[in-house]
Amino acid sequence: MQPTIATLTLNAAIDQTVMVPGFALDAVNRVETVQRDAGGKGVNVASFLAHFGHKIVATGLLGQENDAIFARHFAHAGILDACTRCEGATRTNVKIVDPAQDQVTDLNFPGIVAGAADLVLVSETLARLMARGLDWLGLCGSLPAGLPADTYARLIAQAQAEGVKVALDTSGAALGPALAARPDIVKPNAAELGAYLGCVIATPADALAAAHDLVAKGIGLVAVSMGAEGAVLVRGCEAVHARPPHIAIASTVGAGDAMVAGLIHAATLGLDLAATARIATAFSLGALGEIGPRLPGRARIEALAHAVEITALG
Ligand SMILES: Nc1ncnc2c1ncn2[C@@H]1O[C@H](COP(=O)(O)OP(=O)(O)OP(=O)(O)O)[C@@H](O)[C@H]1O
Ligand SMILES: [Mg+2]
Known part of the structure; x- marks a missing residue:
């Protein structure tokens, strides 16, 4: 069956999690265990959706020198691999986990340097997929060095011209x-x-005002996530606050990416805003309970969705 959802990751990463109890600076540290996962936001969103039974195609850029871990992951997860290989190596992001001191230290490396020719290849791949009938495209994560800040804007225009809907999760210069x-x-x-927006968003009321701002500019659904405080979702003149229940957290990696996956999943089902907020939050909570970009089974996700507290906002 042809996938109807594509994700795009232009700045993928290999997430290397090293366990170092009692990690100290300026000292020799011994690594207890190492785990390497294919990562990057769009890869994570694809993984969550595939885990929930969607047929997914992953697009974007991977450095040709070390793409094997991605190819293996895609094959294992049943994700169609339509990523363009480019020169160089995909970056590795190192996460030093110290359970003794309850600390996590991140070392995020610079990624590949991409060029206009790489983007043309990605855009051609998307054109082929769109011609075969895509419904949703998820554009996720930062842009690699070498690509202009309007890269996502161009890809959104390409998708819209083909009637494909777009979910966006990025930050910094690429966001505006x-x-x-x-x-x-x-x-x-x-x-x-x-x-x-050049403001501080500290409360759900702040998030609501900011989200209304974006909806007024023509964005369909805005979900502002606030970590343990949950998320504020606005669509048209409707708004809700989704508050998560207390749960045991195994890893905070990918909570936001899981929410993006949940929002796309809800959109494919045509759910109303409250049900969308419930299931998207449940995806995040499911991810928080697992190590790596994985979700628990459907029954657990449904139980989590049920436990989310939804408040209508004026
Ligand atoms: N500590 C927590 N306790 C309960 N729920 C949480 C916690 N952290 C995150 N969540 C849930 O996950 C959702 C998304 O989390 P968050 O706002 O941290 O996303 P993010 O900053 O985009 O994360 P990412 O690093 O994955 O990009 C929240 O709306 C909330 O439902
Ligand atoms: Mg995020």
């Missing part, structure tokens, strides 16, 4: 031009949206 292209769904966290 992409929002101006009016994607159908956006999921910034409070800090990302605050940085774009």
Whole structure:
């Protein structure tokens, strides 16, 4: 069956999690265990959706020198691999987990350097997929060095011209031009949206005002995520606050990416805003309970969705 959902990752990463109990600076540290996962936001969103039974195609850029871990992951997860290989190596992001001191230290490496020719290849791949009938395209994560800030805006215009809906999750310089292209769904966290609007988003009321701002500019659904405080979702003149229940957290990696996956999943079902908020939050909570970009089974997701507290906002 032809996938109807594509995700795009232009700045993928290999997530290397190293366990170092008692990690110390300026000292020799011993690594207890190492785990390497294919990552990057769009890869994570694809993984969550595939885990929930959707047929997914992954697009974007991978460095040709070390793409084997991605190829293996896609094959294992049943994700169609339509990623363009480019020169160089995909970056590795190192996460030093120290359970003794309950600390996590991240070392995020610079990624590949991409060029206009790479983007043409990605865009051609998308054109082929769209011609065969895509419904949704998820544009996720940062842009690699070498690509202009309006890269997502151009890809959104390409998708819209083909009648394909777009979900966007990015930040920094890429966010403004992409929002101006009016994607159908956006999921910034409070800090990302605050940085774009030049304000501090500290409360659900702040998030509501900011989300209304974006909806007024023509964005279909805005979900502002606020970590443990949940998320504020606005669509048209409707707004809700989704508050998560207390749960045990195994890893915070990909909570936001899982919410993007949940929003796309809800959109494919045509759910109303409250049900969308419930299931998207449940995807995040499911991801928080697992290590790596995985979701628990459907029954657990449904139980989590049921436990989410929804409040209508004026
Ligand atoms: N500590 C937590 N406790 C309960 N729920 C949480 C917690 N952290 C995140 N969540 C849930 O996950 C959702 C998304 O989390 P968050 O706002 O941290 O996304 P993000 O900053 O985009 O994360 P990412 O690093 O994956 O991009 C929240 O709306 C909330 O439902
Ligand atoms: Mg995020």
